[in-house]
Structures are given as structure tokens and as C-alpha cells.
Amino acid sequence: MPPLPLHRIPLQTGANCGLFAVIAGSRALGYGEEDEARLAPALDRLEKADPRTFIGEVLSVDLLLDLIRGLSQGGAGLFSARSVAFSTPAELSELIRESAVTGGALLIPFARPQSYDVYYRLVGQNATETEIRAARKAKEAESLFLPADAHWALINRVDEAGQIVLADSVEDVWGRGHGYEATFTAEKLTAANLALKGCFDWRNFLDGQGRVWGMGDLLGKPYAPSTPRLKNPERLERILSNAGREALDLAGRVLTLERERMR
Numbered sequence: 001m002p003p004l005p006l007h008r009i010p011l012q013t014g015a016n017c018g019l020f021a022v023i024a025g026s027r028a029l030g031y032g033e034e035d036e037a038r039l040a041p042a043l044d045r046l047e048k049a050d051p052r053t054f055i056g057e058v059l060s061v062d063l064l065l066d067l068i069r070g071l072s073q074g075g076a077g078l079f080s081a082r083s084v085a086f087s088t089p090a091e092l093s094e095l096i097r098e099s100a101v102t103g104g105a106l107l108i109p110f111a112r113p114q115s116y117d118v119y120y121r122l123v124g125q126n127a128t129e130t131e132i133r134a135a136r137k138a139k140e141a142e143s144l145f146l147p148a149d150a151h152w153a154l155i156n157r158v159d160e161a162g163q164i165v166l167a168d169s170v171e172d173v174w175g176r177g178h179g180y181e182a183t184f185t186a187e188k189l190t191a192a193n194l195a196l197k198g199c200f201d202w203r204n205f206l207d208g209q210g211r212v213w214g215m216g217d218l219l220g221k222p223y224a225p226s227t228p229r230l231k232n233p234e235r236l237e238r239i240l241s242n243a244g245r246e247a248l249d250l251a252g253r254v255l256t257l258e259r260e261r262m263r
């Protein structure tokens with residue numbers, strides 16, 4: 001399966017990186033714009049009907065599997081999907097090699113550190129060489145991966161240096177209408193995944209009353225501030241009473257996505 005071209009990496013519209021990883025995976029599997037015009041609204045409807053999300057976030061591998069398996073056309077599923085466990089860089093590298101043979105797409109949850117985010121934003125914004133050099137040094141020295149930075153991306157390819165390249169769907173910080181590629185060594189990507197054993201910090205998204213502001217759904221439409229309370233008040237109260245934290249179910253697994261049929 002050829003890698004997803006840079007211009008085909010979708011843009012994220014809110015706290016919904018898992019959903020956009022599915023869109024990226026569908027594109028990598030060869031689904032086109034006509035197919036996506038049906039897939040995206042269907043995935044959006046499934047997300048909004050599921051009480052395990054507030055604003056499109058996916059903090060559980062099993063939730064993303066359920067959403068993917070809910071996608072169908074004419075009674076038939078669009079994808080086959082399963083989770084696969086790993087715990088070492090060698091095991092992750094072997095899964096990537098296997099997916100290259102089978103033609104499936106691999107979606108991985110990981111902690112995206114701030115140093116990576118800063119570096120790729122500067123690259124895309126044509127910052128000065130001095131700024132980029134300093135940011136690259138910080139990125140390469142990164143060793144801190146936090147559950148609060150939980151994110152999803154498509155494993156796009158392995159580059160000439162043996163680094164894993166992710167098709168990373170993020171907001172349009174470049175102003176170019178697409179996301180970007182981010183590179184990790186197998187060791188660091190494994191560490192970034194295994195770090196997701198703790199809690200997600202909702203305080204970056206919810207205020208003290210549980211309201212959310214400025215977040216869009218998969219189709220780019222804004223969520224109402226009261227969405228979390230209206231959708232799942234019990235879950236919201238648990239989060240607020242736990243200092244804005246919620247346990248993650250993401251560590252030690254990747255998700256494989258294979259094409260069934262669109263029509």
C-alpha cells in the first residue's frame with residue numbers, strides 16, 4: 001500500500017483525532033472523495049450517538065473499533081478492524097512490516113509531546129533556520145511522554161533512516177489545507193504509546209462547569225457548549241469530581257484497518 005501523500009492527510013477540526021485517523025486510513029486504503037462523502041457523515045452520526053464521547057474524542061481502542069464496525073453500506077461492513085497488542089519496539093516494527101504485506105492501514109494512539117508539535121509547526125510555517133534547529137534539537141532529545149497528550153494517527157511509512165512516519169491530522173497551522181508527517185524512532189513511538197496508561201486531562205477542553213468551547217465535529221460544525229452535560233451527565237460529573245481527569249484505554253495496542261467494500 002503506497003503512503004498517503006502529504007496533501008491527502010486530513011485536517012482535524014476539534015478533539016477528534018481518532019475519527020480523523022480513520023479518515024486518513026480510509027484514504028490510504030484507496031477510498032476516494034465520493035466514498036468519503038458517505039463515510040464521514042456516517043462516522044459523525046455514530047460518534048454523536050455514542051455516550052462514550054463528548055466532542056468526538058476517542059480515549060479507548062475498543063470505542064474506536066465499535067465506531068468503525070458500525071460503518072456499513074447496504075447491510076455490509078465497510079471495514080474489518082481489530083486491535084493488536086505490542087510492548088516492544090521490535091514488536092511494533094514487525095506489525096508495520098506485516099501491514100505492508102497485507103495492505104492494511106495501522107492506526108496508533110500515542111502521546112504527542114509538545115516538542116514535536118512545536119517543531120513541525122515551525123517547519124510548516126517556514127520559520128528561521130535558527131528556530132527550526134533549536135526545535136529539532138528539543139524534539140530529538142524528547143523523553144517525556146504524557147497521557148494528557150493522547151493522540152491518534154495513521155502509520156504512513158518507514159523512511160530511509162528507518163524512522164516511523166505518521167500521517168498526523170492536526171488543525172491547519174500551516175494554512176495549506178492538510179495535516180503533516182511526523183517522524184518517530186520505533187523506540188520513541190513505543191514509549192509514546194505505552195505512556196497512555198494514565199489519565200487524560202479534560203481541563204484543556206472543559207471549564208469548571210463542564211462546558212466546551214471552540215470545538216468542531218468531524219464535519220466542521222461547532223459543538224454547543226452544553227454538549228458534554230446533555231450527552232452524558234453522569235460521565236461528566238465523574239470527570240469533574242476527579243479534577244478533570246479520565247482514565248485512558250490506549251496503551252500497548254494498535255488498530256488494523258482493512259478494506260471490505262464501499263458499495
